[in-house]
Amino acid sequence: MRTIIKRTVMAVAAVQGATLLTLVTIDMYRKRGRTPAIFPRLAPKVMTAGGSEVTVYTYGEDLYRDMLHAIHLAKREIFFETFIWKGDEVGQAFKDALIEAADRGVEVYVVFDEFANLVVPRSFFHLPPHIHVRRHPLVASGFRFPRNSGRDHRKLLVVDHDAAFVGGYNIGTLYATDWRDTHARLTGDIVWDMRNAFIDYWNLFADDKRRKALPDTGSLTWQPYIRIHRNMPRMMVYPIRGMYLEAIDRASHHVYLTHAYLIPDEDMLTALIRAARRGVDVRIIVPAESNHIVADWLSRGFYGQLLRGGVRLFLYQKAMVHAKTATIDGQWSTIGTANIDRLSLLGNYEINMEVYNSEVARQMEEVFTIDSSNSVELTLTDWQRRHAMVKFSETVLTPLRPLL
Template structure:
């Protein structure tokens, strides 16, 4: 009887898993593609939304929360049109549709009247966009974050990560940050959350843009000025892969550990690592109410299935999961105990928390937390709660797919 070497057994096991996971992923993405094509023929059902919520924060600053793209884009374009000195515009995606053209035209018009306009966009995220659209006339200075940034340093973690940030700063007086990319799809059909800041706290957003620009364009630097004031109620946390700095994950862990009453979290792609998962379950064990809104069906079916692998443990721990219906919820927000809030660009997954360039604002203000809790309550009206009993009735095939896909979690 011939004995098969252990190495051969392990190799065959790996091959079996790899091709099974590959087949499942291909089937899921193919099915998702067909559904999107069919859904494209349907009329998008309006989802509940609130008009922009404005509140004073800290010492004289003003914050506005947006949960609808048309209101947000109107205010962003108005700020660009009123710019007198400088515009710093950074986005992950800018579509070449009517909405994208409105932004491009406004930026070009500002540059032509003498405003210093700087634009940053991610090359990989815009591969499907017509390259001609992404060419701006000479007055506009553009930084295209490269599709492949590693060069020969393929295994250097500092060289990986996409520029996933969405920032607009005008004249250092008004700033926008949040989950919204630029395009008609996001303006009308996605549920997202964005924040507008007015006042001294805008410095943090401008500084984030300036540091990124100067890192990539040392020959054409932006002046980096300090600030005479400190705003302890607003902190900008920036993930910078080039420096191996990833503070947003730590921000979440510390805030969850401080929770004593409730946690309200909205996550577009919820694929937490072990520590964040443990922190949420620990919060439940000490009596904290934990509610998380996730998409019922997101735009990335593989992320949905990887997220599903966490549902059982969370539900058994007493975490309430709410699935957003009939629209992609893309927000990245959380409030804790009615005092602490975060709004930004980072998802609860590996790519955002330890991979991409991201920015989240951490804000200590009861008024803003109240506004975000009102947004959360509005979103709950468009959700269906997933119960443990429902989850345990899923099919054997679904359970097998979750197990086979589990090793892919570190990739997302």
């Protein structure tokens, strides 16, 4: 019996390996012939939410222009944190701006993830000694799973007490024009919360010798309209998943999600289907072809359940949609870094803005409508007609879902 089990496991692993190799080969060939992306987008729009202002960005060039402008205006402190930081033209522009700020006396703090930037030359990250740097390590010291696990998947910028940026955009030339993503600029009361989010992460890894702790001060204002949620593996705190589940459970009219990678756990899948079955209009935009073909195929394993449950799926065309957003019932919205998958919701360092505001919700609904115009709806009938070999490959990859 042991021999039979061992051979069966080895056979399944071999089939999985062959399937993954085939998908990666197809993806490499597909990317060679990719043309520049063209997709509809909205100009940035400023909205008021309580004592704060929210500006929503859907195009990288618009966002990078305003981020760099904010850095140039900095007088005291800059907190800059990113998952991917490419050593290309856009990446160099940010590097130059941060160095220039430090040279004129601004205290500059930089965090980036080592694993996400393995393909970037190490020399690009040689920053002057008067810039404070935290490289989120490739492998954390000490075996304390899950406290020492998780990538730093956050993307944020805070300049003085004046402005903060958060959302899905990494830093690089590709993302400036060829990816459809969503980011937000925040001013007013909520900037303290964004500053605090960076300070808390930094101080988790501070010591008296190499990396001194930042001052941690309380806030004079409690923000009722916008909240910042942070997944912190070191503290075993993962509120973003709960935020989504609570919001979907409250929905009575519509739920519009846009996500780069849709690999929901059982509770998230159940919440979406239950909402649809009680009459809520649940729609999800995902990329027709993302930058991670394996993630695409793992995601497709959920399409049948979602479609049978009444959830409507829309496949974004001719560009990578990398947004991590949702808007519900014309009242609630979120923009952030967390995908609907286990890595984001129960693994990585993530940060999401949650906002209760009808004006912001209307803007997010307009973004969703424009993105829908560049999408093709996938019906259950179309999905059931896919080739038998495709169905087999999806089944073979099912055991890998918990890894993402």
